Amino acid sequence: xxxxxxxxxxxxxxxxxxxxxxxxxxxxxxxxxxxxxxxxxxxxxxxxxxxxxxxxxxxxxxxxxxxxxxxxxxxxxxxxxxxxxxxxxxxxxxxxxxxxxxxxxxxxxxxxxxxxxxxxxxxxx
Numbered sequence: 072x073x074x075x076x077x078x079x080x081x082x083x084x085x086x087x088x089x090x091x092x093x094x095x096x097x098x099x100x101x102x103x104x105x106x107x108x109x110x111x112x113x114x115x116x117x118x119x120x121x122x123x124x125x126x127x128x129x130x131x132x133x134x135x136x137x138x139x140x141x142x143x144x145x146x147x148x149x150x151x152x153x154x155x156x157x158x159x160x161x162x163x164x165x166x167x168x169x170x171x172x173x174x175x176x177x178x179x180x181x182x183x184x185x186x187x188x189x190x191x192x193x194x195x196x
Contacts, residue, residue, distance in 0.1 A: 075094070075167050077092070081192070081193070082193045083193070084195050085157060085194055090152070091190060092149050093105070093187060103169055103171075104124050104174070106177060107152045107165060110164050110189075119135055120135065122141045122150065122176065126142065128176050129141050140155075159195070165192055166186055167186075168180075168187070170185075
């Protein structure tokens with residue numbers, strides 16, 4: 072059973088930074104791709120960033136490209152999302168997710184099978 076737990080959310084002023092972490096239990100992180108999604112109030116959940124199993128390949132939504140960095144620490148069995156130059160429109164609940172697949176890189180919500188409970192990020196103007 073895969074369990075994902077996010078942490079690191081909070082309140083930050085516009086222009087600031089936050090680092091989200093996703094801890095995993097039940098399967099070795101280094102074996103499969105990972106992704107981050109977010110859901111703002113009144114909006115559908117949307118893709119933010121994804122990394123391949125090795126971490127060599129990453130993909131970002133246009134809205135966060137150049138500001139967010141996804142990375143993985145296999146030794147700690149975690150995947151992180153460093154968010155820089157935050158904007159009020161980045162305010163959302165952020166979720167980490169994992170597919171059953173052990174290869175590839177995914178940006179569609181339907182490709183992911185395991186989800187964390189989410190962590191709130193609020194950016195004040």
